Every structure is written in structure tokens, then in C-alpha cells.
Amino acid sequence: MSGAVLVVGELREGRLVPSVTEAVGAARAISGPGTPIVGFVAGPSTDAATKEFGRLGVPDVRTASDPRFDRAPVSALAAFVAQAAGDAGADLVLVPGTTFGRDLVGRLGIRWNAAAVTGVTEVQRADGAWQVRRPIFGGRATETRRLDGARAVVGLRPHAYAPPPDAPVDVRSTAVAPREPPANLWVPKRVAEEPVASGSGPSLTDASIVVSGGRGLRAPENFHLVDELAASLGAAVGASRAVTDAGWRPSSLQVGQTGKAVSPQLYLAVGISGAIQHIVGMVSSRVIVAINSDATAPIFKVADYGVVGDLFQIVPALTAEIRRVRSA
Amino acid sequence: MEIVVCIKPVPEPETRLRAAPDGRILDPEGVKYVLTGYDESAVEQALLLKESVPGSKVRAVSFGPSPRAEETLRAAVALGCDSATWIDSGAEPSPDPVDVARALAGTLRSLPHDLVLCGKQAGDDEAGLVAGALGELLGVPDFGYVVDLRWDAARSVFTFHRMTETLQESWEAPGPLVIGLQQAWNDPRTAKLPAILKSRKAPIDKVPVPAPDAHASRSRATTFALPPPRAGAKLIEYKTPEEAAERLVKVLREEAKVFP
Numbered sequence: 144m145s146g147a148v149l150v151v152g153e154l155r156e157g158r159l160v161p162s163v164t165e166a167v168g169a170a171r172a173i174s175g176p177g178t179p180i181v182g183f184v185a186g187p188s189t190d191a192a193t194k195e196f197g198r199l200g201v202p203d204v205r206t207a208s209d210p211r212f213d214r215a216p217v218s219a220l221a222a223f224v225a226q227a228a229g230d231a232g233a234d235l236v237l238v239p240g241t242t243f244g245r246d247l248v249g250r251l252g253i254r255w256n257a258a259a260v261t262g263v264t265e266v267q268r269a270d271g272a273w274q275v276r277r278p279i280f281g282g283r284a285t286e287t288r289r290l291d292g293a294r295a296v297v298g299l300r301p302h303a304y305a306p307p308p309d310a311p312v313d314v315r316s317t318a319v320a321p322r323e324p325p326a327n328l329w330v331p332k333r334v335a336e337e338p339v340a341s342g343s344g345p346s347l348t349d350a351s352i353v354v355s356g357g358r359g360l361r362a363p364e365n366f367h368l369v370d371e372l373a374a375s376l377g378a379a380v381g382a383s384r385a386v387t388d389a390g391w392r393p394s395s396l397q398v399g400q401t402g403k404a405v406s407p408q409l410y411l412a413v414g415i416s417g418a419i420q421h422i423v424g425m426v427s428s429r430v431i432v433a434i435n436s437d438a439t440a441p442i443f444k445v446a447d448y449g450v451v452g453d454l455f456q457i458v459p460a461l462t463a464e465i466r467r468v469r470s471a
Numbered sequence: 472m473e474i475v476v477c478i479k480p481v482p483e484p485e486t487r488l489r490a491a492p493d494g495r496i497l498d499p500e501g502v503k504y505v506l507t508g509y510d511e512s513a514v515e516q517a518l519l520l521k522e523s524v525p526g527s528k529v530r531a532v533s534f535g536p537s538p539r540a541e542e543t544l545r546a547a548v549a550l551g552c553d554s555a556t557w558i559d560s561g562a563e564p565s566p567d568p569v570d571v572a573r574a575l576a577g578t579l580r581s582l583p584h585d586l587v588l589c590g591k592q593a594g595d596d597e598a599g600l601v602a603g604a605l606g607e608l609l610g611v612p613d614f615g616y617v618v619d620l621r622w623d624a625a626r627s628v629f630t631f632h633r634m635t636e637t638l639q640e641s642w643e644a645p646g647p648l649v650i651g652l653q654q655a656w657n658d659p660r661t662a663k664l665p666a667i668l669k670s671r672k673a674p675i676d677k678v679p680v681p682a683p684d685a686h687a688s689r690s691r692a693t694t695f696a697l698p699p700p701r702a703g704a705k706l707i708e709y710k711t712p713e714e715a716a717e718r719l720v721k722v723l724r725e726e727a728k729v730f731p
Contacts, residue, residue: 258567280594331644409723
């Protein structure tokens with residue numbers, strides 16, 4: 144392999160989102176020591192993100208700084224990413240596993256004439272080509288795909304790779320100037336936005352720890368037990384479909400087939416029986432813990448650790464223990 | 472308004488998964504292929520728009536082998552789509568989704584379309600590549616993760632919402648557009664028996680799959696694997712809730728190494 148690896152950045156409030164940091168970690172993990180790793184970022188202002196790339200050890204950042212990118216459709220951005228990849232001499236582009244990233248991969252694959260895959264948990268070089276592994280069928284199976292051709296765009300699954308340790312370097316930024324994308328790609332307008340209800344912690348798909356509550360909590364006024372456990376861990380709060388259908392929590396918190404798919408380092412299921420609809424949304428988590436009073440609940444079949452017992456006693460004790468350990 | 476909805480035949484959700492004899496893909500033997508979650512929401516979206524915009528027509532388009540693509544198209548016709556186009560993929564049972572987008576784009580270039588809808592991803596391979604690739608090939612904007620698309624006739628724009636990690640965004644754009652829809656936000660209708668019977672005789676326009684571009688980079692499946700069966704949870708033994716908490720935190724820190 145000879146080419147560089149381009150890591151596509153994504154900004155939220157002027158900073159790189161966590162999935163981008165993980166993509167830098169992936170670039171390090173899969174490429175040889177001599178392989179250049181190059182960052183890309185587009186936004187109204189890219190200075191802070193460029194510095195962040197430098198802190199992660201990426202010395203070369205391609206930027207598209209333009210007020211238009213504040214509210215630009217992804218469609219217009221693909222031309223800039225393709226140009227950056229070409230300028231940098233990349234043969235692999237790594238894209239973060241976010242909604243933005245998922246929307247970019249297919250378009251960039253065509254634009255840059257590259258093989259394109261999404262939802263990837265593992266990238267390897269094998270027999271002269273990139274080979275990826277990805278969960279399919281809601282985590283009930285995995286497939287390996289070989290990427291034929293000179294170029295590849297790989298969309299990563301959140302938390303598949305760890306962020307790299309800080310390794311600050313001087314960073315040089317270079318503006319990317321592709322042939323202007325067709326005007327119609329700029330026309331769609333984002334006319335409003337409002338925050339998705341997410342409790343006070345990190346967002347569900349970003350979080351490295353998720354605590355979800357289910358019907359076992361019995362009533363909406365008991366859900367604070369889940370909120371408090373999540374807060375003690377700095378975790379995101381999720382919910383089963385029973386909880387969101389009953390209106391105890393907004394549907395944006397639903398984990399499962401018809402909600403969000405999450406794959407954190409640690410998933411705690413509180414009072415969730417483990418219907419298949421829920422399982423497919425969380426089975427890819429690295430470590431799963433279940434707390435449930437029913438020892439025969441299917442959740443214990445997919446969990447790594449279980450506590451069979453009364454969650455109204457166990458959860459407050461667990462929250463207290465975590466607070467104690469964390470403050471020690 | 473001419474609406475095209477792209478649908479994929481997908482194994483029904485209860486399918487027992489196992490690898491084909493070559494170990495490369497899901498064994499299709501005995502599998503029933505149906506319209507699933509994301510595509511059902513896309514068809515429902517197409518029909519809602521048709522009902523709200525007088526003079527609209529919906530055409531369902533599917534890429535796939537016989538008989539599963541025709542059957543899925545007939546299901547869409549039974550739900551209310553006006554016409555159907557089948558891109559006969561021949562033998563290849565597991566193409567690169569980007570090649571599917573190339574075939575769809577080739578067909579769409581000769582079909583009128585103000586709006587192209589599809590599921591934001593398929594329920595089986597979960598790739599989510601088609602909308603973006605199709606948008607680029609057709610030279611029009613695309614958006615994924617979309618819910619509740621409507622037509623604002625007074626201003627001649629589509630309006631729609633999109634969920635990201637932290638925001639619900641509201642967008643507006645004129646057509647043509649490619650839209651990848653979320654599932655489970657609308658309540659997809661079910662077909663009535665007379666419509667199902669009638670759909671069996673509905674004409675389906677068959678078009679051949681274009682010759683693949685030999686120079687295109689692409690991905691191909693090499694292994695289909697089932698995760699090893701889970702051993703089941705290691706249960707924490709305890710006498711008091713405090714002891715349960717202490718032991719759980721200890722194993723998470725020392726054994727699972729997930730807890731700081």
C-alpha cells in the first residue's frame with residue numbers, strides 16, 4: 144500500500160465529533176508507520192478543528208472554510224472530500240459513523256470512483272486489497288467484504304476503534320478548491336432545527352456507555368432511577384419500545400429495530416426483558432449488563448453479566464457504588 | 472407529480488439465518504423475501520404524497536432476481552402503486568449496493584421522476600448506500616434519515632424533517648430529489664385482499680440489468696458468518712443490593728475492563 148489515508152471530519156459546535164477522533168484511531172491502527180494520515184474538515188470556520196487534528200497527531204489537514212458549509216447539504220460536500228482525497232494522494236477515505244457520514248459514503252463512492260462500504264467494525268489489508276468486516280441483519284450476522292479497485296471509502300461504525308492517544312504535532316492546513324459542484328446541490332435549505340430530546344448526557348449514538356430502561360420500571364415517575372445511574376456514569380439514556388410507546392420518554396430515546404442502533408463499550412439494560420426488537424438495536428455493544436427480576440428473561444441470553452433481583456433496590460445501590468468509586 | 476419508489480426484496484425478519492454452501496452470503500434456500508421496514512415506510516410516504524397532490528402517479532422499481540423482485544413489486548402494487556418496473560439482476564445474488572444504484576440510475580434516466588424515494592437502508596445488508604450513490608449519478612441532492620416529507624404547492628418545494636444525533640432539522644428543497652426514509656414513523660397500510668388478487672395480474676415492465684462497468688471499484692461479499700452463540704450472562708451472586716452493586720462494579724472494572 145502506498146497511498147495516504149484521508150479522515151473526514153465533522154463539526155458540531157465548531158469541534159470535531161467523537162466519531163472523527165475514533166476514525167483517526169482507526170487510520171493509525173490499520174496503516175503502516177510510513178502511511179500519511181490526512182484530515183479533512185469543512186465548515187464556516189475550520190481553525191479549531193484543524194488544531195484538534197494536530198493534537199491527535201495529524202499534521203496535514205485539508206479544509207473547506209466557507210459560511211455555506213454551516214447549513215450545506217451533504218450532497219454539495221462530496222466534491223470537496225473527493226478533491227481533498229485526490230490532492231492528498233489517498234487510496235482510502237475513512238468516514239465517521241454518524242448520520243452525516245452515512246449520508247456521505249454512497250455519494251463519495253461514485254464521485255471518487257471508489258468502492259464504498261458503511262457500518263464497518265474492522266478494516267484489514269489482505270492480499271493487496273482492503274477487506275472489511277461489518278455486522279448485518281441487526282447484528283445477527285456479520286459479513287466480510289473485499290474492496291476491489293484502487294480506491295476505497297469506508298464508513299466506520301461508532302466505537303469500532305478507540306480514539307488515539309494525544310500526540311501533538313505542528314499542523315499545516317491547505318484549502319481545497321474543487322470545480323464548483325452543480326448549483327442545484329446547494330439549493331436545499333435547512334430552515335429550522337431543534338435539539339432532539341436526549342436527557343442531559345451525551346447523545347445515544349455517540350456515548351460509550353448507555354443505560355436503558357424498560358417496562359420493569361413500572362411507571363414513568365420511576366425512570367429517574369435510570370437517569371441517575373446514567374448520570375453517575377456519564378452515560379446516555381435509552382429506553383425500550385414499551386417505554387417510548389407508553390410516552391414515558393420521547394421516541395428519540397428508543398433503542399431497537401425501529402429506534403436507534405447503538406454499539407457502546409458498555410450497555411446496561413434495566414428492567415428490559417429483551418424482545419428481539421430491542422436486542423437487534425444493542426447486541427453489538429461490547430459488554431452488556433442486564434438487571435431484571437425475571438431470571439428467565441431473554442435479555443440474560445445476550446448479556447455478559449446479569450443481576451437477577453429487584454431493580455428498585457439494585458439500581459440505587461449501583462448508582463451509589465459508582466459515585467463512591469468515581470470519587471475515590 | 473411523478474414519484475418513483477425504489478424497493479428491495481429482503482428476507483422476512485423471522486428468517487433463520489445460515490450461510491450458503493459457498494460460505495459467502497446468506498443461504499437463500501427456503502427464504503421468503505418481502506417488503507420490510509424502511510421500504511414499507513418509503514412506499515407509505517409515496518402513497519401519502521400521491522393522495523395529497525392531485526394527478527400524481529407512483530412507480531415502484533426493484534432490482535433483483537426472479538421471483539423475489541416481481542413478488543415485492545406486486546406487493547407494492549397491491550398497496551396502491553400505479554406501475555412497476557423490474558430490473559432483472561439475473562443470477563448475482565448479492566451485488567454491491569453501489570452497482571444497484573448504477574442500475575437504478577440507468578433505468579430512472581428514461582422514467583419521469585420529480586421525486587425518488589427509498590428506504591434509508593435495507594433491512595438485511597444495512598448498507599444505506601443507494602440514496603447517496605443514486606443522487607450523485609442523477610446529479611440531484613439526496614438526503615437520508617428523512618421523516619414526514621410533504622409538498623408545499625404554493626411555493627413548489629418539498630418540506631421534510633431529518634433526525635441527526637442531536638438535532639431534528641427541517642429542510643425544504645425543490646425537486647427532483649432522492650430521499651432515504653427512516654422506518655416506523657408513519658403507519659404503513661396493509662393491502663386488502665381484492666387488491667392483492669388484482670396485483671397478481673398487474674403488468675410489470677421488465678428491463679435488463681446494464682452491463683457492469685468493468686473499471687468501477689466495487690466491494691464483494693467473501694464471508695457470511697453467524698456470531699458464536701452467547702454463553703449467557705454470568706450472574707452476580709449477592710445477599711444485599713449493596714453487595715450486588717459492589718461485585719458488579721468490580722467485574723466491570725477488573726474483568727470486562729469497561730469501567731474507569
